[in-house]
Amino acid sequence: MKFAIIGAGLAGLTAAYELRQLAPDAEIDVFEAEERIGGKLFTVPFESGRTDMGAEAFINFRADARAFFEKLGLADSLVYPSGLRSLIYSGGQLHQMPASGAMGIPATSAALEGLISPETAARIDDEANQPGIDWDPASDLSVGALVRERYGDDVVDHVVSSLLGGVYSCSADDLGIRATIPALAAVFDQMVADGEKVTLSAAVAKMDKQRAAARASSDEAPKPVFAAFRGGYAELYEELAEQSGARIHLDSFISAIEKKGEKFQLKGGEGEFDRVLVTTPAPTAAAQLRLVAPEASKALKQVKLASSAVVGMKFDSAEGLPENSGILIATDEPGVHAKAFTLSSKKWPHLAERGGALVRASFGRFGDDALVRAEEDDLVDYALDDLQKITGFDGRAAGLAEIFVQRWFGGLPRYDATHLATVATVRSALTAVDGIDVAGAWADGVGVPAVIAGARAAAGRIAK
Ligand SMILES: Cc1cc2nc3c(=O)[nH]c(=O)nc-3n(C[C@H](O)[C@H](O)[C@H](O)COP(=O)(O)OP(=O)(O)OC[C@H]3O[C@@H](n4cnc5c(N)ncnc54)[C@H](O)[C@@H]3O)c2cc1C
Missing domain, CATH: 3.90.660.20 (Protoporphyrinogen oxidase, mitochondrial; domain 2)
Incomplete structure (x- = not known):
């Protein structure tokens, strides 16, 4: 079987590696527009040592990601942070980062002491007395719009947007709750299912309680929240490229996928393929899919x-x-x-x-x-x-x-309030197109463990 993967970022390289595990004799060609592999993972050779200029860490909770790095032989390369706290700069002063809450959304005003006005503090503490939130478990809402409405602008502009912006490069107004704080959405869903009045403060209090209970019931020492690679992410992307045994074509800009009989051809890349996996950013993927999967392509154009x-x-x-x-x-x-x-x-x-x-x-x-x-x-x-x-x-x-x-x-x-629905539409449209699949940050989540999990799953699907 001949596989083409478009994009040699984390998703493309992970998929190439995974395909090699699943189909040792497969012919795998990876087409990359740039002169280097890695995409948003980019380790630069500072004189003082290799230094990441894209992603620099990953959330260390997921056992699947850790097991994957161990399988690659990178267990000894993993390093952990010092544990020093982070700060927020607001109102011309440095403040401690809130120790509880959901991405800066607090259960009570005490968590944001010093960061908000007395009026905002009073509003947060009275929020549970206001009419409930009209939460639809089948849908999503803007984080910024909801928090502004329930707690006021201070909370969004001083705290929540800076925390979410650190991950998504967007303000809270441009992000969806289910799309970016799924644990909060899950609590809202449960409150609706239980027939409870849905308020922000009650939902965040439940999350704080769940976290405290999980900590108290675990015998294990708490794991560091983040981890990284001693030599930077190059350790990961170089290892994936090497162990995949794939032919990696740099400087190969793919503009479209075409179907010729039973086979696929790529505009900008040589060869005929049985399967194609698209791992490029959403607007590029939309352009590449336009001839073979016009419906998926159309939906994907909505992702900014x-x-x-x-x-x-x-x-x-x-x-x-x-x-x-x-x-x-x-x-x-x-x-x-x-x-x-x-x-x-x-x-x-x-x-x-x-x-x-x-x-x-x-x-x-x-x-x-x-x-x-x-x-x-x-x-x-x-x-x-x-x-x-x-x-x-x-x-x-x-x-x-x-x-x-x-x-x-x-x-x-941008993981806005429509993003998850858009991804579902794209995936559903693609089920009608044999031999083509997608993976990457827009499809599976922006964090490194999520991208890896999505790319491995996609490799499993196209290997069949
Ligand atoms: C500044 C920054 C910091 C980040 N920090 C973290 C972090 O600390 N922790 C974390 O977990 N995540 C972090 N992320 C997110 C994470 O790095 C990305 O979500 C992930 O690396 C995306 O991988 P990908 O393979 O989906 O996409 P990409 O890395 O974008 O890979 C897509 C590849 O496709 C190639 N391509 C594009 N167009 C074409 C074309 N026409 N033909 C062929 N190839 C093409 C691109 O050149 C690229 O190599 C960060 C992201 C950024 C931008």
């Missing part, structure tokens, strides 16, 4: 992308940098350009071993690409100025030894 930029900075000295993992910045904070700082050498002991300080500044959100397009020198200046303003750390005086600016145009799909 969010852009961002990352400025990686290595300083000779770490003196004066706060003892924290990172800082998220409120979306309505005046006079600050960055949306977040990862204090990488504070967050990760293996990066601290390099000496000095490593800091990543992030810029840009869905709908506002101006910063992502800014001149490189300006982005570096914004990063240094913001860092000094927020923490007092003077990066210029600390010796800025290395800089890398990475722009991620269309880096992440």
Whole structure:
């Protein structure tokens, strides 16, 4: 059987590896538009060591992802964070990150002390007395719209958008509850099923209680929330490429898939294939599918992308940098350009071993690409100025030894309140088209474990 995979990002390479496990004699060709593999995983050779400029970590809860990395022989490469807390910068001050709640949505105002006005605090604590939320278990709502309506703008603009924005590069207004905080949606669904009045504060209180009960009943020491690879994500994507034994064609921009008799051909790539797996970002996948799966292509066009930029900075000295993992910045904070700082050498002991300080500044959100397009020198200046303003750390005086600016145009799909329905429509339309399947961040979730799980499942389907 001959397989074509379009895209050599995490989904494409994982699928290639998985296909090799399932069909050892298969011919697998991976077509990648860029001159390198990895997609949004991109490890850059800083002089001080390999450093990630795309994804830098993954959520460490999923046993399937851990087992997968072990199977690849990467168990010894996994590293864990220092456990230092993160901060939020809002109203010109640094605050502790809320320790409870759902992506910054609290059960009571106490969780956001210092971050919200007294009026907002009173509103949160009275929310359970308001008429219930009209929650439809078959649908989704905008996170921003719901939290604004129930708690007020402060909660969204000072806290929730910065937490969600750190993952999705979108403000809470552009994200769906079920799409991005599925555990909260599940509690809402249960409240509807139980005939309870649905309120935000009661739902988040239930989530806090469930988490506390899970912690209390577990005999195991709590696992670190995040993990990463000592040598950066290159360890993962290089291993996947190597062990897949696939032919990887770089510089191969695929513009469309065509069906010729029983076989598929790719515009921009040579060969005839029995099966094709599309792992490109949604708008590109829509274009590639237009001839063979017009309905799926049409639905997929609705998925929009969010852009961002990352400025990686290595300083000779770490003196004066706060003892924290990172800082998220409120979306309505005046006079600050960055949306977040990862204090990488504070967050990760293996990066601290390099000496000095490593800091990543992030810029840009869905709908506002101006910063992502800014001149490189300006982005570096914004990063240094913001860092000094927020923490007092003077990066210029600390010796800025290395800089890398990475722009991620269309880096992440927007998981808005219609996203899950769109994905369901695309998948349903594709069931009518034999031999073609899809995987990747828009289809399976943006986190690395979700992308891996989705790509493995897709490989299993097309191997049949
Ligand atoms: C800045 C940033 C930080 C992130 N941080 C984290 C994190 O810390 N933890 C986490 O879990 N997740 C993180 N993510 C998300 C995660 O990195 C992505 O969801 C995941 O890597 C996406 O993998 P993918 O294979 O679906 O897509 P991609 O990586 O986009 O791969 C798609 C591939 O298709 C190729 N392609 C595009 N068009 C064509 C074409 N016409 N022909 C052929 N090939 C084409 C692309 O060049 C690319 O290589 C982050 C994402 C970004 C942008």
